[in-house]
Amino acid sequence: MARKITYQQAINEALSQEMSRDPRVIIMGEDVAGGAGTDGEDEAWGGVLGVTKGLYKKFGDRVMDTPITESAFIGAAVGAATAGLRPVAELMFIDFMGVCLDQIFNQAAKFRYMFGGKAETPVVIRTMYGAGFRAAAQHSQCLYPVFTHIPGLKVVMPATPYDAKGLLIQAIRDNDPVIFCEHKVLYTLEGDVPEEPYTIPFGEASVVREGKDVTIVTLGRMVHMATEAADNLAKQGIKCEVIDLRTTSPMDEDTILESVENTGRLVVVDEAHPRCNIATDVSALVADKAFDSLKAPIKMVTGPHVPVPFSDVLEDLYIPNAAKIEAAVRLVMGKKN
Amino acid sequence: MQLSKADLLKAYRMMKTIREFEERLHVEFATGEIPGFVHLYAGEEASATGFCMHLDGRDKIASTHRGHGHSIGKGCDVDAMMAEIYGKKSGLCGGKGGSMHIADLDKGMLGANGIVGGGPPLICGAGLAAKVLKTGGVAIAFVGDGAFNQGTTAESLNLASVWRLPCLFVVENNGYAEATSSKYSVSCDDFTDRAAAYSMPGIAVDGHDFFAVYEAAGEAIKRARSGGGPSLIEVKLNRYYGHFEGDAQTYRGVDEVKNIRATKDCLVLFRRRVEGAKLLDASELNKIDADVMAQIENAVKKAKAAPKPTAADLMTDVYVSY
Numbered sequence: 001m002a003r004k005i006t007y008q009q010a011i012n013e014a015l016s017q018e019m020s021r022d023p024r025v026i027i028m029g030e031d032v033a034g035g036a037g038t039d040g041e042d043e044a045w046g047g048v049l050g051v052t053k054g055l056y057k058k059f060g061d062r063v064m065d066t067p068i069t070e071s072a073f074i075g076a077a078v079g080a081a082t083a084g085l086r087p088v089a090e091l092m093f094i095d096f097m098g099v100c101l102d103q104i105f106n107q108a109a110k111f112r113y114m115f116g117g118k119a120e121t122p123v124v125i126r127t128m129y130g131a132g133f134r135a136a137a138q139h140s141q142c143l144y145p146v147f148t149h150i151p152g153l154k155v156v157m158p159a160t161p162y163d164a165k166g167l168l169i170q171a172i173r174d175n176d177p178v179i180f181c182e183h184k185v186l187y188t189l190e191g192d193v194p195e196e197p198y199t200i201p202f203g204e205a206s207v208v209r210e211g212k213d214v215t216i217v218t219l220g221r222m223v224h225m226a227t228e229a230a231d232n233l234a235k236q237g238i239k240c241e242v243i244d245l246r247t248t249s250p251m252d253e254d255t256i257l258e259s260v261e262n263t264g265r266l267v268v269v270d271e272a273h274p275r276c277n278i279a280t281d282v283s284a285l286v287a288d289k290a291f292d293s294l295k296a297p298i299k300m301v302t303g304p305h306v307p308v309p310f311s312d313v314l315e316d317l318y319i320p321n322a323a324k325i326e327a328a329v330r331l332v333m334g335k336k337n
Numbered sequence: 338m339q340l341s342k343a344d345l346l347k348a349y350r351m352m353k354t355i356r357e358f359e360e361r362l363h364v365e366f367a368t369g370e371i372p373g374f375v376h377l378y379a380g381e382e383a384s385a386t387g388f389c390m391h392l393d394g395r396d397k398i399a400s401t402h403r404g405h406g407h408s409i410g411k412g413c414d415v416d417a418m419m420a421e422i423y424g425k426k427s428g429l430c431g432g433k434g435g436s437m438h439i440a441d442l443d444k445g446m447l448g449a450n451g452i453v454g455g456g457p458p459l460i461c462g463a464g465l466a467a468k469v470l471k472t473g474g475v476a477i478a479f480v481g482d483g484a485f486n487q488g489t490t491a492e493s494l495n496l497a498s499v500w501r502l503p504c505l506f507v508v509e510n511n512g513y514a515e516a517t518s519s520k521y522s523v524s525c526d527d528f529t530d531r532a533a534a535y536s537m538p539g540i541a542v543d544g545h546d547f548f549a550v551y552e553a554a555g556e557a558i559k560r561a562r563s564g565g566g567p568s569l570i571e572v573k574l575n576r577y578y579g580h581f582e583g584d585a586q587t588y589r590g591v592d593e594v595k596n597i598r599a600t601k602d603c604l605v606l607f608r609r610r611v612e613g614a615k616l617l618d619a620s621e622l623n624k625i626d627a628d629v630m631a632q633i634e635n636a637v638k639k640a641k642a643a644p645k646p647t648a649a650d651l652m653t654d655v656y657v658s659y
Binding site: 024026062064066067069071072073074075076077078079080081082083084085087102103106107110111112113114115116117118119120151152154174175176203250 | 397399428429430431432433434438440441442443447448450451452455457458459460461462463465466467469470472476488489492493495496499500653654655656657658659
């Protein structure tokens with residue numbers, strides 16, 4: 001039975017249902033309960049933005065506040081995953097990856113290969129990314145391309161409440177380390193979500209608009225910018241096919257290539273900085289495997305190669321939007337802007 | 338802490354196996370046949386043995402670059418370890434890990450580690466799993482004096498204390514972080530000084546003396562198993578070889594290693610003690626020596642003869658499911 005809930009509620013519901021189903025699932029992170037050891041409420045916050053609120057009340061000690069020591073607790077989640085638990089650790093902002101990256105990319109990501117296929121590390125690292133909160137350079141980055149680069153990690157980028165729930169349940173049940181990237185601007189987005197648990201397989205993109213003229217490949221928050229652009233362009237007679245990757249590792253290459261073979265034109269939209277991001281990765285894929293299908297050069301719409309600025313004027317300029325995407329589409333259609 | 342005759346024989350065999358494994362690797366590495374980096378544990382055997390003698394299938398350890406001794410102590414297959422170091426398909430990790438990443442999760446050995454300070458956070462997790470799943474297990478992070486200065490170690494000591502985890506943090510202080518003296522790079526005279534900052538016991542022990550290590554380890558493990566929380570143990574010992582094989586060790590004093598071998602060798606001290614107290618006969622220990630020599634000879638022969646991985650092995654074992 002589906003009803004409308006927010007992206008944030010969908011994540012909370014996925015965690016709650018999986019914790020009820022499997023006693024090995026635990027949550028750890030900074031202020032995931034929020035209030036440990038204080039004289040006040042013991043679940044004052046439920047996560048810095050309240051995403052895990054209510055879980056401590058329901059599951060008690062299985063929701064663990066940690067010291068602000070990301071190396072120790074992300075590493076502890078990884079170690080616990082090798083020893084029989086299925087931890088969901090919260091790295092509050094993806095920007096903080098720098099203080100604990102070793103435990104993710106040298107430890108968790110490599111165990112299986114390095115140990116000859118015998119290790120399983122069923123850990124999920126939930127993390128918040130993206131611009132739009134006026135949170136500036138150290139709390140607004142995308143950085144998911146860094147994780148996507150690393151073999152052994154799966155990288156998940158839900159764009160809707162429905163996907164957030166289904167992909168998170170899949171992530172918790174998956175036996176590989178998963179980086180689960182939540183766009184902070186999407187937390188309040190509402191959408192239809194079934195009450196019962198369900199999973200969405202990794203590596204299956206979602207075609208959110210069908211069209212014959214231009215393929216727009218995108219992910220995360222940019223899916224909504226791209227569909228807005230596609231809807232505006234449809235009124236002008238340009239039919240865009242919008243593909244939401246949903247996961248960047250594994251990535252659904254077939255859906256991208258089939259679409260480009262049909263449309264002959266590609267625009268890739270990625271909020272990340274323009275160098276070595278998902279847009280360049282998808283562009284390289286198409287140039288390599290579907291070059292003969294292309295009727296026009298590939299266009300990329302991305303954030304610029306600068307840190308995310310603070311001022312609202314500057315941040316708004318920084319973030320890709322529907323207008324920029326529409327301009328790129330018109331360009332590959334050979335139309336004047 | 339009383340050791341049975343069987344335990345004494347087991348301990349001696351463990352130490353001797355580690356010693357011969359490492360001494361033989363030193364010889365074989367010089368031939369150029371062993372690829373990559375190898376860091377030898379010779380001289381430090383009493384430490385791994387003193388701790389691992391207390392452990393069983395519930396328990397987990399994480400090790401360091403210098404991980405062969407801990408692996409043998411935790412029961413990793415010696416033939417498969419040797420094959421791994423030779424990069425063979427029959428190796429413990431299928432030839433994909435090598436000396437610096439030897440691991441056997443089935444044995445509770447969470448891996449040597451190519452990252453200095455990589456192990457302590459993982460051991461917090463292993464301790465947490467033991468606590469949540471109520472296995473009664475303990476988890477031990479072996480780290481060197483170099484790794485004990487890492488932030489990961491400091492964070493892990495705090496976390497283990499805050500969560501009262503069944504963990505031990507064992508700093509094997511051999512006096513050198515690579516080529517830099519711990520006298521220069523460590524802010525305190527003894528690592529145990531740092532234990533108070535994390536509200537845990539700090540115990541220093543002579544790492545040349547198996548019996549001293551065994552006793553200290555036993556107390557800390559008992560405390561952890563019974564819910565008493567983590568401990569910090571500094572084992573003062575020496576390594577007989579360089580940071581890695583090929584290290585000319587020009588930073589060490591003249592005759593430094595020669596003098597240590599002559600006066601502080603853990604195997605010699607062990608024999609002197611048990612033979613002097615008439616706990617074991619020389620003949621029993623000599624038989625172990627001969628057994629171990631044959632075992633290592635056999636392991637090297639098999640490793641040399643074993644096939645390498647094939648191209649098909651390159652792309653497997655990245656994910657559990659794709």
